[in-house]
Amino acid sequence: MATPTHSDELGKLMQAAQAGDADAYLDLLRTITPRIRQIIGRQRGFAGTEAVEDLVQDVLLSLHAVRATYDPQRPFMPWLLAILRNRLVDGARRHGRTATHEMRVEDLDVTFWKTGTNPNQETYRDVEVLHHAIQSLPAGQRQAIELLKLQELSLKEASAASGQSVSALKVATHRAIAALRRALGAIGNHED
Amino acid sequence: MKTDDFIEQLARDVEAVTPIQRPWLRAATWLLGAFVYIGALTLMMTASGDVTANGTGWWFLLPQIAAIAVSAAAAAAAFASVVPGASPRVLLWPAAAVVVWLGSLLVGSFQEWEAIGTVGLAPQREWLCVAMIALGGALPALGMALMLRHGAPLTPRVTTALAVLAAAGLANVGACVSHPHPSSAVVLIWHGATVLLLVAVSSWAGRSVLSWERIHHLN
Numbered sequence: 007m008a009t010p011t012h013s014d015e016l017g018k019l020m021q022a023a024q025a026g027d028a029d030a031y032l033d034l035l036r037t038i039t040p041r042i043r044q045i046i047g048r049q050r051g052f053a054g055t056e057a058v059e060d061l062v063q064d065v066l067l068s069l070h071a072v073r074a075t076y077d078p079q080r081p082f083m084p085w086l087l088a089i090l091r092n093r094l095v096d097g098a099r100r101h102g103r104t105a106t107h108e109m110r111v112e113d114l115d116v117t118f119w120k121t122g123t124n125p126n127q128e129t130y131r132d133v134e135v136l137h138h139a140i141q142s143l144p145a146g147q148r149q150a151i152e153l154l155k156l157q158e159l160s161l162k163e164a165s166a167a168s169g170q171s172v173s174a175l176k177v178a179t180h181r182a183i184a185a186l187r188r189a190l191g192a193i194g195n196h197e198d
Numbered sequence: 199m200k201t202d203d204f205i206e207q208l209a210r211d212v213e214a215v216t217p218i219q220r221p222w223l224r225a226a227t228w229l230l231g232a233f234v235y236i237g238a239l240t241l242m243m244t245a246s247g248d249v250t251a252n253g254t255g256w257w258f259l260l261p262q263i264a265a266i267a268v269s270a271a272a273a274a275a276a277f278a279s280v281v282p283g284a285s286p287r288v289l290l291w292p293a294a295a296v297v298v299w300l301g302s303l304l305v306g307s308f309q310e311w312e313a314i315g316t317v318g319l320a321p322q323r324e325w326l327c328v329a330m331i332a333l334g335g336a337l338p339a340l341g342m343a344l345m346l347r348h349g350a351p352l353t354p355r356v357t358t359a360l361a362v363l364a365a366a367g368l369a370n371v372g373a374c375v376s377h378p379h380p381s382s383a384v385v386l387i388w389h390g391a392t393v394l395l396l397v398a399v400s401s402w403a404g405r406s407v408l409s410w411e412r413i414h415h416l417n
C-alpha cells in the first residue's frame with residue numbers, strides 16, 4: 007500500500023471516508039497520526055508520553071466528529087492543522103485551569119461527616135432497580151460505570167484495566183449517567 | 199486503549215456523512231428563513247400594515263440597508279468560523295458593516311441636529327424595540343445555533359456573538375420599520391445598545407452552547 011502524503015491525496019481519502027469507506031478512513035488516520043503525534047510532542051512533550059497520546063486521541067476524536075466540515079474542493083492539511091491547533095490551545099487551557107485550581111493531596115487527614123438521615127436527594131436507594139438499569143447499558147458504558155463509579159478507580163487505572171482511552175471513558179461515563187438518569191427517572195415517574 | 203486500536207475503532211464505526219455546504223450558501227439559506235420570519239413578524243406589529251409609513255428618505259433607508267448587510271456578513275462569518283481552515287478575513291466584513299450601520303445612524307443624528315437644532319433625545323422609552331429585537335431575533339438565533347452545531351466549535355464565543363449579531367441585526371430592521379421613531383439618535387442608542395448587549399451576553403455564553411465535549415457526545 008502506497009503511503010499518501012500529499013494533501014490532495016489525503017483529501018481524496020477523506021472524501022472517501024465521508025462516503026463511508028472504512029478502509030480509506032483507516033489509511034488516512036494511520037497516515038496522519040504520526041504527524042499529529044510529532045506536532046503535539048513538540049509542543050506538549052513535557053507532559054509525558056501518556057498525555058501526548060491522550061491528546062492525539064482527542065484530536066482524532068475531534069476530527070472524526072467534524073469530518074462533515076471538510077470541503078473536498080479544498081486542501082486537507084490546513085483543515086487538519088486548524089483542528090489540531092485548536093485542540094492544543096484547548097488542552098493547554100484545560101491544563102492551566104487544573105494546575106491553578108487543583109492541588110495534589112496524597113493523604114487526607116480529616117474526618118468526614120456521616121451521611122444524613124434522608125439521603126434520597128442525591129442517592130438512589132432502590133439498589134435492585136439501579137443494578138438492573140446498569141446491566142441494561144451498552145457494554146462500553148456499563149464497563150465505564152463499573153470501573154469508575156462502582157470500583158472507584160481513577161481514570162488512568164480504569165483506562166489501563168479496560169483498554170479504553172481516558173477520553174473514551176469520559177464520554178462513555180457521561181452517556182451512561184445520562185441513560186441511567188433517563189431510565190431511573192422514567193421508573194420514578196411511573197411509580198408516582 | 200492504544201492509539202492504533204483507537205484508530206481502528208474509529209474507522210470501523212465510520213458512517214457516511216454529507217459534507218456541509220459552503221458558509222455563504224448556509225448563510226443565504228438562514229438569511230432567507232430569518233427574513234421571511236422577521237418580515238411576517240414586522241407586518242403583524244405594524245399598526246397600519248404599511249411598513250413604508252414609518253420612515254422614508256435616504257437617512258432612514260441607509261441604516262436599514264447597512265443593518266441587513268451586518269446580518270448577512272455576520273451570518274456568513276459565523277458559518278465560516280465553524281469550518282476549520284477558513285480564512286479569518288471573513289470576520290472583517292461584519293466589523294466593517296457594523297461601522298457603516300452605526301456610522302449611518304450617527305451621521306443621521308447630526309443631519310437632524312443641523313436641520314432642527316436638536317438630536318431628539320426625548321425621555322422616550324423604546325422598550326417595544328428592545329423586546330422586538332430580543333424576542334424577534336431569538337428564533338432565528340436558535341435556528342442558526344442548531345445549524346452551527348454541525349460545525350467545529352473552534353471559536354465558540356466569536357461564533358455565538360456573530361450568530362446573535364446576525365439575528366439581532368435583522369430584528370432591528372423589523373423594529374425600525376414596524377413603528378415610527380422620533381430620531382436617528384434614539385435608534386442609535388436604544389437599538390445599538392440592545393444589539394451590542396445581546397452580542398456581549400451571547401459571547402459570554404458561547405462555550406456552553408458550542409464545545410468540543412458536546413460535539414464528541416453527539417457523535
